[in-house]
Amino acid sequence: xxxxxxxxxxxxxxxxxxxxxxxxxxxxxxxxxxxxxxxxxxxxxxxxxxxxxxxxxxxxxxxxxxxxxxxxxxxxxxxxxxxxxxxxxxxxxxxxxxxxxxxxxxxxxxxxxxxxxxxxxxxxxxxxxxxxxxxxxxxxxxxxxxxxxxxxxxxxxxxxxxxxxxxxxxxxxxxxxxxxxxxxxxxxxxxxxxxxxxxxxxxxxxxxxxxxxxxxxxxxxxxxxxxxxxxxxxxxxxxxxxxxxxxxxxxxxxxxxxxxxxxxxxxxxxxxxxxxxxxxxxxxxxxxxxxxxxxxxxxxxxxxxxxxxxxxxxxxxxxxxxxxxxxxxxxxxxxxxxxxxxxxxxxxxxxxxxxxxxxxxxxxxxxxxxxxxxxxxxxxxxxxxxxxxxxxxxxxxxxxxxxxxxxxxxxxxxxxxxxxxxxxxxxxxxxxxxxxxxx
Amino acid sequence: xxxxxxxxxxxxxxxxxxxxxxxxxxxxxxxxxxxxxxxxxxxxxxxxxxxxxxxxxxxxxxxxxxxxxxxxxxxxxxxxxxxxxxxxxxxxxxxxxxxxxxxxxxxxxxxxxxxxxxxxxxxxxxxxxxxxxxxxxxxxxxxxxxxxxxxxxxxxxxxxxxx
Numbered sequence: 001x002x003x004x005x006x007x008x009x010x011x012x013x014x015x016x017x018x019x020x021x022x023x024x025x026x027x028x029x030x031x032x033x034x035x036x037x038x039x040x041x042x043x044x045x046x047x048x049x050x051x052x053x054x055x056x057x058x059x060x061x062x063x064x065x066x067x068x069x070x071x072x073x074x075x076x077x078x079x080x081x082x083x084x085x086x087x088x089x090x091x092x093x094x095x096x097x098x099x100x101x102x103x104x105x106x107x108x109x110x111x112x113x114x115x116x117x118x119x120x121x122x123x124x125x126x127x128x129x130x131x132x133x134x135x136x137x138x139x140x141x142x143x144x145x146x147x148x149x150x151x152x153x154x155x156x157x158x159x160x161x162x163x164x165x166x167x168x169x170x171x172x173x174x175x176x177x178x179x180x181x182x183x184x185x186x187x188x189x190x191x192x193x194x195x196x197x198x199x200x201x202x203x204x205x206x207x208x209x210x211x212x213x214x215x216x217x218x219x220x221x222x223x224x225x226x227x228x229x230x231x232x233x234x235x236x237x238x239x240x241x242x243x244x245x246x247x248x249x250x251x252x253x254x255x256x257x258x259x260x261x262x263x264x265x266x267x268x269x270x271x272x273x274x275x276x277x278x279x280x281x282x283x284x285x286x287x288x289x290x291x292x293x294x295x296x297x298x299x300x301x302x303x304x305x306x307x308x309x310x311x312x313x314x315x316x317x318x319x320x321x322x323x324x325x326x327x328x329x330x331x332x333x334x335x336x337x338x339x340x341x342x343x344x345x346x347x348x349x350x351x352x353x354x355x356x357x358x359x360x361x362x363x364x365x366x367x368x369x370x371x372x373x374x375x376x377x378x379x380x381x382x383x384x385x386x387x388x389x390x391x392x393x394x395x396x397x398x399x400x401x402x403x404x405x406x407x408x409x410x411x412x413x414x415x416x417x418x419x420x421x422x423x424x425x426x427x428x429x430x431x432x433x434x435x436x437x438x439x
Numbered sequence: 440x441x442x443x444x445x446x447x448x449x450x451x452x453x454x455x456x457x458x459x460x461x462x463x464x465x466x467x468x469x470x471x472x473x474x475x476x477x478x479x480x481x482x483x484x485x486x487x488x489x490x491x492x493x494x495x496x497x498x499x500x501x502x503x504x505x506x507x508x509x510x511x512x513x514x515x516x517x518x519x520x521x522x523x524x525x526x527x528x529x530x531x532x533x534x535x536x537x538x539x540x541x542x543x544x545x546x547x548x549x550x551x552x553x554x555x556x557x558x559x560x561x562x563x564x565x566x567x568x569x570x571x572x573x574x575x576x577x578x579x580x581x582x583x584x585x586x587x588x589x590x591x592x593x594x595x596x597x598x599x600x601x602x
Contacts (some may be wrong), residue, residue: 001579002567074505081458093522093561132562145456153568167456170466173506175560189461189490191503207458250524251564292523322565324523338526342560348503358556 002099005257007274011236011244013224014217015260017106023139028107034152036223040115041160048119052222056229056242061087061178061215062291062320063395064308067222071212075122075204079328080209082122084113085187085201088129088216089171092156092291093342094322097246097258098216102129102136103273105220106143110166112219114157115226116212117164123215124165127216128187131172141168175346179394180213182348191370193350195392217246237263240309249275252282252327262307271302271325282327286410290319292339295406296326307314316406331426332411333418335367336404343400354397357388361404371421378415382408440485442474450489460490468507469541477511479495505559513548513555515593518572519539521558524565529582533569534558540590553594 004019013016022028039067040048053068069208070306074082075128087108088100093334113125127144129137144166147153155163176182182192185367206212221243225233236243241263247270252255254276261270267289271277278284284299289306299303304310326335344358361384385401385408392398408415417425441447450472453463459520464486471482472490478501487497501507521530534556541554548555564570568580571589578589 002564002577013521090563091561094524094565095561095565096565096567097457097597131504131561132572132575135577165456167453169456169462170469171464172469172503172504186465187462188459189464191500217541248566256568288523322524324565325529326527330527335526338523340524345560385601403508 001034002096002101002103003257004104005234005255007255007259009265009269010260012219013233013236013244014101014108014246015258015393016104016224017108017380018100020104022105022143023103023109023143025107025150026050026142028105030061032227033107034111035095036116036226036258037118037152038158040118040226041158041162043118046118047114047118048226050323052119052225055225055233056116056230056237056240057221058241058308059217059247060217060221060321062092062293063316064318066219067214068233070202070214071116071119071406073200074122074210074212075203076278077122078121078210080189080207081124082120082209083206083211084122084125084204084297085112085180085183085213086125086182086219087178087183088125088133089174089183090125090133090216090318090320091130091175091178092293092322094248094250094288094291094324095320096248096250097321099133100246100258101137101216101220102133102140106140106224107147108220109140109216109318110143110153112214112222113166114153114164115222116214116219118162120210120212122210122212124167124264126167126169126187128169128171128183130177131170134170135271137168137170137368141164142408143221144168147241153175174348176321176348176394176396179396182291182394183213184211191348193348194396196393203430238305238307238309239300241309241425242244247306247321247323249325250324251288251325252278253325254279264307264310267297267304267306267323268302270306272322275323275325278325278327280327282329285328285330286332286407288322288324288403289316291322292324292342292403294315295402296402296410298410317402323373328380329345329423329426331369332407332414333365334424335368336360336407337362339403340365341399343396345398347400351392351394351397353388353391354400357384357397358400360384361400368415368418369421369424373415373418375416375419378408425430440481442471446470446474461492464492464497465504466503468501469543472507478509483509492595509546511548513597514553515573516555516557516598517527517590518557518559518562520560520568520570522561524561524582525569528568530569532583533571533581533586536586537590540587554590 177192381436550551570579
């Protein structure tokens with residue numbers, strides 16, 4: 001059961017309706033639902049875009065691009081239809097927040113999609129949900145049906161003269177499809193191979209038409225911004241990092257869970273106050289701050305505000321909000337290996353540095369962890385990773401490289417401890433060496 | 440070849456959602472697999488015709504998506520996550536436990552056709568790790584003992600195997 005938790009430091013904006021039955025449209029309406037879109041219908045599209053821009057809302061999927069700014073890239077005139085595409089392909093390891101939005105507040109996503117459509121002049125929105133989230137897709141389909149039945153979707157929504165359709169679309173298992181251009185390829189019925197950019201989706205997207213692609217949490221944040229105002233939302237977080245976000249705390253923690261905290265909340269406080277600290281009396285060794293694609297932080301680096309800019313300054317990224325806590329019983333070489341196995345498995349195979357690089361790195365790390373490593377392997381692992389950076393069509397290559405580089409740099413000693421055939425110091429006695437099975 | 444009435448109704452409805460027939464492909468493949476158990480030659484030929492693609496083009500798409508299979512599987516596919524959050528909280532132990540209990544390795548099926556086992560990537564249950572999906576159902580906050588209860592639950596469900 002995906003249980004809900006709470007903490008006094010939470011500021012509930014996107015999670016305000018969690019646990020209150022808001023998947024049902026009447027309950028949603030009782031709880032201020034579909035007020036924002038009615039307000040948006042009476043606003044100038046440019047004012048809507050400005051409002052969202054000024055709120056400081058930045059992509060909650062991982063890239064952190066200013067949402068209003070992205071909307072402003074959609075051309076006013078277009079010979080091809082324009083689209084809104086909700087990215088609900090949540091697959092970044094450590095991330096389990098959009099799941100809760102889909103379960104507890106699906107109408108907020110629908111409403112966000114509609115407002116985006118009004119802002120950029122799109123009349124069709126797709127809500128793409130990963131294939132594994134079948135029960136959530138059923139909830140969303142039901143919610144969409146309810147909205148149509150009330151005349152909130154379809155022709156002349158709310159009697160406004162504006163037409164808007166929203167359709168659900170489902171995936172079938174592919175992390176790369178969460179990348180915005182691969183997402184479009186998948187929705188078009190193809191393998192999820194990314195497109196080269198430019199052109200960017202806002203100009204050339206689905207079937208060549210201008211397409212706004214936003215993460216589900218980003219879209220669910222839009223109605224509160226329209227109702228509460230950009231200034232209010234911006235002030236919840238540091239400058240240029242407005243609002244709150246859902247943080248998914250997991251790993252070696254006493255109180256794992258999804259918590260909505262203001263942007264800029266201190267990571268150390270998050271781990272110890274909100275997350276309850278490390279169980280079994282163990283010590284913190286490392287933290288994954290924003291999903292497995294982000295450089296890891298050591299125990300000495302956790303005194304940092306969790307916002308996009310502060311983490312970038314600290315050499316990492318806010319990413320998807322997946323905070324994974326690692327204690328000192330963990331082998332960092334094995335951790336690096338598991339992360340690399342993931343990227344190798346999920347690499348779409350298009351770009352040589354990623355396809356070949358992740359494969360070589362997984363093989364090297366496997367051999368290394370099993371005791372077959374030599375000294376120059378350590379530098380090679382870093383070198384190979386660095387040579388993937390910036391040389392691929394999409395950020396998956398970077399996502400494989402960045403955490404790996406951070407682990408080699410910050411935990412070099414652990415790599416050295418695996419040299420000369422020494423058994424992994426962390427493997428429990430008697431447990432057979434596990435090799436990653438991902439083929 | 441026809442699928443169930445709900446499938447056909449959904450297929451007709453979804454066809455109105457996109458400017459191209461091709462867009463139906465991925466969700467349709469998964470819904471078809473849910474009904475038939477796996478994507479065999481007849482199903483692939485049928486879907487290819489409906490979305491106006493060649494069978495090769497359809498197979499190319501199938502090979503990309505990890506949930507789709509062209510081989511028969513157990514009635515219940517036990518998908519154990521071993522990615523970072525589950526790795527840290529005992530996902531590998533759950534996987535080893537399943538192998539032992541079921542007597543099969545990953546991507547294999549028990550002789551009675553009831554269970555298959557698969558090691559999977561992040562399923563979005565990190566804060567409730569370690570976690571497993573059985574077909575589409577989530578089972579979270581697991582221990583080996585709780586995993587046994589989950590397996591017993593599905594054993595009791597019985598029903599026909601697809602083999």
